[in-house]
Amino acid sequence: MIRRPLRPLARILQARAEGADPAEIEREAIRARNDEARDAMRLRAEGRLIVLVLCFVGAFTTVGVRMGVLAATEPSEPKVAGAHEVIRATRSDITDRNGRILATNLPTHSLYAQPPQMVDPAHAARELVKIFPDLDAETLERRFTDGRKFLWVKRKISPEQMQAVHDIGEPGLLFGPREMRLYPNGQLASHILGGASFGKEGVHAAEVIGTAGIEKAFDTYLRDPGLSGAPLILSIDLTVQSAVRRVLEGGMALMNAKGASAVMMDVHTGEILAMVSLPDFDPNDRPNPLAVGDDPSDSPLFNRAVQGVYELGSVFKIFTAAQAVELGLVSPDTMIDTSGPMKVSGFRIGEFRNKDHGRISVSDVIVKSSNRGTARLALQIGGPRQREFLETLGLLAPTDLELVEAPTGRPLLPERWTELSTVTISYGHGLSSSPAHLASAYASLLNGGTRVRPTLLRQSGPQMGERVVSLRTSAAAREMLRSVVASDHGTASFAEVTGYSVGGKTGTADKPTPRGGYYNDKVIATFASVFPSHEPRYVLVVTLDEPVETSGAKPRRTAGWTAVPVAAEIVRRAAPLLGLRPSVDAGTLPKVIPTAN
């Protein structure tokens, strides 16, 4: 850039010569220079403004275009981000305590028809009946041709049946996917699992909902997609359940009983390891409930272990004896006069077969199952205290088992707890409860004396329930129960299983007639037991409905002859499966035969 001088010599000289002011020339030059500088600066500022404008226009255009694109496109789920969490819409499995499947889902198909698309309805109906013999060809054809647009033919079909339907070649027969609930073990745990059926049904999917048992009690939980397939783990042990059911089924047939139930429970955790009620059903094909008015206990759907509320008889005597010991009224060795006659509120209290045991110890009252002995103890205890004690054992309210049927197993109490009620309840009459109640009450009494609530879910540790009786009373009760089995004149001598030190109490109660009296020849035989009695682990309650043992000259109906041998066999089969080692010398091993020969 050419720099012009502020005072060009030529012009100064000329001005001087003309007599003008040379400073004028300098000012003009300065002004011209300032103008020039100002123009340059404006140009630069304008350039910057344009760049800035372009930047902003670019930025806002980008934002605007992006918004337009977002608004115009279909929404889609991010593919990569969602890859980690898999949401499964299917109903969760149910497994036993060791993870063996009790209930799972099976993909299958449903068959429906769209009659307007059908080519030859009569042929299709004939062919369908060949595949599904339970359908009726005429009804089917009438339905295909009566103008309806849609009808279900079969809710669930197998892959083979689906192929066969395909082979008919009828375009109006269509398939929809279905999730089917499958119980691979069939009848094994039918009353616990309950069953499932379809809820809301569409062509492409159907809701599977629980209809009974734990399936219904945990319906919302099992359907929660957030679980992403984590199974519901029950406390049941499949092998033990199987062994118990097998033995009970055999015992029921042998003792000519019309029903039977067994509950095996862990005394510390309250977990139900096996619960069987016979007769049972196949939850894959749940039968319909009986018509109203029939005796519900005749239905295979009836869960005797939970809903079967009966007077259980002498098994209650141990509660009376234990409470008397706990209150310090007696010790197991205190002598009690059990001789008759004894009258309470005008009713005669008798013994089984009108025996007279005379003066015997409290322990022998339990061993010989003396009604008058327990009645005397109960009169010492008194009604209010007895009621309170039975309440702490959970015998006066429905069990909190996780089954929808549990609240229906409500114990039947006397309307007024009179002195006579106190006496009869002390030996198990006048108060009806279910085998599940009895098992949890025995567990609470015998595990060291803390309350245990029965549960069907696997637990991680023992329940630290409130104290029911002291450790000493609990041990004394176990000793008394042990002597019922171990002593020669005990009512449950058949329960002796070598090595497992079973202790228990029998109970034989006459069944009530619908009109209010009692049958002479129909009883409920119960055996409630604990094993091993010195270090209690499990409680087992076996109940037989109307058993009669006919090997002797006279038919025998007492629990000692019916329920006790069945319970002993259950202990013999189930205890090794539970990993319980026999506590005494197991004797010589049987001779080993090489199986290859």
Place this chain on the structure above:
Amino acid sequence: MRGFLLVPAALGVMGLAFWAYQENYRTQAVAAEAAALQTEIGQLRDRLALLEAEWAYLNRPERLRALTILNYDRLGLLPFAPEQFGSIDQVAFPPDPIELIVSGAIEARAIGTGESWP
């Protein structure tokens, strides 16, 4: 001077654009693969559930019991009984393997292969 800066910058921009496009295509390929794998996982999970159901059905205690009865001649299986618990004293110690190696070596030397062990 300015040209010296502009040329590498332009080359740099072209290089980065090339790299960015490549990454984009690779990401798309991987995403497609992931989606395919997800589908496969879903199918395999369904299959696994089916196989587990079949396994549970074939291993139901009732069937196993029938099978042990049918094959009693060959397997000789009976229900687990309390008598089958043994104590550790009833199990004989296995012969000491170290002793055997040494006695073998001694024998080998006694036969006299001419070579001794280092």
